[in-house]
Amino acid sequence: MNITEKIEILTEAAKFDLCGSFLCSKEAIQRKSTINGWIYPTTLPDGRTVRLLKILLSNDCIHNCYYCANRRDRAFPRISFTADEMVRLFLELRRRNLVDGLFLSSAVTKSPKHTMEQMLKVAEILREKHNFKGYIHLKILPESSLDYIETAIRYADRVSINLEAPRENYLKEIAPEKDLLALINKLEIIKRLSEKNIVPKSGITTQFVVGASKEKDVEILSLTYKLYQEYKLSRAYFSAFQPIPQTPLEDLRPTSTWREVRLYEADFLIRRYNFSINELIFDENGNLPLNEDPKTLWAKTHPQFFPIEINKATYEQLLRIPGIGPISAKKIIKARKEQKIRDIKDLKKLGIQVERCKNYILINGKSPSSEKQLSLL
Structure with a gap:
């Protein structure tokens, strides 16, 4: 398989990892590059917008998450970049002035240790060998060790740890092999590193899959609020569940994108408007009403x-x-x-x-x- 075909597949697979606030705005842009990759704009904490190559290092996953397109038991073309291939690709796109930065994630291929090593190698080569000073976002895998997390923070501007669900029982419904407490422990590690002044310049993010289990909006936002307070989380992203063929959840009803929008609106009230969780209005099921934005609903009540x-x-x-x-x-x-x-x-x-x-x-x-x-x- 040539490099262009790899790019086509691995950039498409990377769309499930969210990386920028543009994803919940009308200004959302997806611009095809000349070699069929996807380039996404994202807004940095300082207000600057950068164009990111958002791509997986590999889609060949050893895990079997029920909602995931890359799950182990699903039939599809499985491919991987080497670290050197990824570096060459990124530098070529940058030379053509198509990208400013890199958002690098990956399925867990071979082993968590191997996969994290390869992602870190990409960042290391870009920073050390090619003196790249631009934006890098690295996903930290659930099984990452302390030294790998520390290295990721040193090389990346932003890191992400995807919790996927607000409680352990919900996570087990969609990803039985994952452990929510273990994921939150990675945030604890980052918190301890911050006490040594080892802090990602552009912060930490997480992501929740919305609607794949029976989780409630109040539970998602309550955990998000806690993450902002206790772990200095920069952003939470919400992805409305969409069923993928050949997965155990393929017959599950897709989640309304309006639910995703309302979560972003409520999250914005918490982060930027000083609203507390107790001030948000939820329905009898613990979800945000879809027919009114949370701020207007608060004003009316x-x-x-x-x-x-x-x-x-x-x-x-x-x-x-x-x-x-x-x-x-x-x-x-x-x-x-x-x-x-x-x-x-x-x-x-x-x-x-x-x-x-x-x-x-x-x-x-x-x-x-x-x-x-x-x-x-």
């Missing part, structure tokens, strides 16, 4: 908090208003220092989502939902 005077509201109060996020709140506060906001036209000039926020605010004591104010739109 807390009428005592509104309306808020836009010219007096604190930053924290502004963040509670539907249609106003961190950037919009800062724009409002900055604009108020020059002069009072007079009407909806002033808000529109700031790029505020007026239709979403108008029922929750006052402008100089008046509701912009009034006919007089709306006539200004």
Whole structure:
């Protein structure tokens, strides 16, 4: 099999590992390169966007996860790159100015030790031999040892450990060979390394498969919140389960992508808006309602908090208003220092989502939902 065919298969297989916030936005991009690889943009903590080659080193897995396209008992072409092949591929794509960085994951091939060694070898060659200073994201395999984790952190900007499920019983339903406590132990190792100032520059991420077992959104988000607090997790990613042919879960109903969207919205409220888990609204089954975004739902169930005077509201109060996020709140506060906001036209000039926020605010004591104010739109 030639290298182009390998790229086609291993980049397609890598799509199940999520790596950037673009995946939950309307601006999501998947751009085919000239050699049929997939290049994904991802946003870094400093706001920069980089183009990543997202690829598996191998799809030849020794494990048998029920949801996975690469499971041991599934019939499909099994291939692997050597570390040197992967390095040559990446450097060629970079020479053509097609990529800025690398997201490298892998199925567990031969053994966890062998697979992790090969991924680390790729990073080592790029950093040490070719002096590559750009972005590298490495997936840490569940069985990785302390020294491998430490090496991964030294070479990579970001590392990820995929928990897949919020509780052990749910994980056993979709991946009987995995152990949730063992996975969380890897986060404990990273936490201890951070005390020695060995920290990935762009943080740690994890991923959950949503809907393959009977897990509840409240359980996913509760664990996510704990990970943010105790392990300084940078991001959690959510992947709505989609059944794959020739797997034990092939007849399971696909999970609505709206559930994935609502989880991202709720996660954003926790990370950026200072919401607690107890403030999120869940249905009787412990899931986020699909028909309303979590922030608007909170606003509708807390009428005592509104309306808020836009010219007096604190930053924290502004963040509670539907249609106003961190950037919009800062724009409002900055604009108020020059002069009072007079009407909806002033808000529109700031790029505020007026239709979403108008029922929750006052402008100089008046509701912009009034006919007089709306006539200004």
